[in-house]
Amino acid sequence: MNVRPDPAQLGAPDDGIAKGDLLLDVKNVSLSFGGVKAITDISFDVRKGEIRAIIGPNGAGKTSMLNVINGFYTPQRGSIVFRGEERRAMKPHHAVRQGIARTFQNVALFKGMSTLDNIMAGRSVKMKRGLGWQMLWHGPALAEEIEHREKVEEIIDFLEIQHIRKTPVGKLPYGLQKRVELGRALAMEPSLLLLDEPMAGMNLEEKEDMSRFIIDVNQQRGTTIALIEHDMGVVMDLSDRVVVLDYGKKIADGAPDAVKTNQQVIDAYLGVAH
Numbered sequence: 001m002n003v004r005p006d007p008a009q010l011g012a013p014d015d016g017i018a019k020g021d022l023l024l025d026v027k028n029v030s031l032s033f034g035g036v037k038a039i040t041d042i043s044f045d046v047r048k049g050e051i052r053a054i055i056g057p058n059g060a061g062k063t064s065m066l067n068v069i070n071g072f073y074t075p076q077r078g079s080i081v082f083r084g085e086e087r088r089a090m091k092p093h094h095a096v097r098q099g100i101a102r103t104f105q106n107v108a109l110f111k112g113m114s115t116l117d118n119i120m121a122g123r124s125v126k127m128k129r130g131l132g133w134q135m136l137w138h139g140p141a142l143a144e145e146i147e148h149r150e151k152v153e154e155i156i157d158f159l160e161i162q163h164i165r166k167t168p169v170g171k172l173p174y175g176l177q178k179r180v181e182l183g184r185a186l187a188m189e190p191s192l193l194l195l196d197e198p199m200a201g202m203n204l205e206e207k208e209d210m211s212r213f214i215i216d217v218n219q220q221r222g223t224t225i226a227l228i229e230h231d232m233g234v235v236m237d238l239s240d241r242v243v244v245l246d247y248g249k250k251i252a253d254g255a256p257d258a259v260k261t262n263q264q265v266i267d268a269y270l271g272v273a274h
């Protein structure tokens with residue numbers, strides 16, 4: 001029988017922000033690619049401890065928004081305030097160091113490497129000592145590696161993937177690959193976890209498993225989550241608040257029940273002409 005670890009041992013991120021306070025503030029962001037306006041003057045926030053969904057029809061600007069938040073794209077206008085620090089441009093590796101981790105629409109793992117090594121790779125951003133240290137000072141580097149390894153093993157237990165820890169991820173079914181990718185993001189101990197369509201391509205059982213893990217990550221590890229998802233049932237069940245984009249503009253923002261019955265949102269999904 002697998003014993004799930006005590007949540008108190010899971011190293012929930014301590015970013016000095018109280019639950020319910022502002023973690024991320026997206027302010028008047030606009031982003032174009034040549035003549036294509038992907039995002040137009042969008043503002044919304046993410047509060048510490050919540051699950052926030054970003055939804056909208058195809059091409060609405062959801063992935064572009066995630067790419068602005070994690071520093072992959074620099075918007076032409078507007079700014080992002082994360083943990084009180086305002087920025088327009090930031091390289092993705094800085095975003096990771098600031099506490100933003102993400103998963104991708106199409107799984108982005110090292111397919112030939114094992115589950116364990118993939119998650120360990122995610123952990124590398126937390127490692128202070130590089131290769132030079134390991135050659136010169138084997139002792140401290142080894143001690144650090146053992147500590148990181150323990151964190152990674154905790155994540156493996158938490159996500160119930162002990163049985164595939166040595167399996168090359170390219171050989172795993174898609175649903176499990178998505179779970180490993182979640183594990184790699186968790187290894188970074190993010191304050192804000194961005195999930196780009198975590199259920200895409202999954203069957204019902206895999207979706208139920210992933211939903212449960214997302215809730216556990218949020219509730220047990222205290223991780224704030226912003227996710228893009230097309231499955232409306234999942235979105236409405238999981239999220240505390242939902243922001244809706246359409247043609248690059250924000251058309252609604254609020255609790256799932258309010259968003260569900262918003263006429264503009266219904267029209268957008270039905271493809272009613274503007």
Ligand SMILES: Nc1ncnc2c1ncn2[C@@H]1O[C@H](COP(=O)(O)OP(=O)(O)OP(=O)(O)O)[C@@H](O)[C@H]1O
Pocket residue numbers: 033036037038056057058059060061062063064065
């Ligand atoms: N790198 C890019 N170069 C040019 N245009 C882009 C680029 N990325 C996105 N776009 C365009 O910006 C708009 C928003 O795209 P985006 O992928 O953000 O939408 P989305 O809501 O995530 O869509 P989907 O649900 O289909 O993934 C679309 O018109 C898209 O074609």
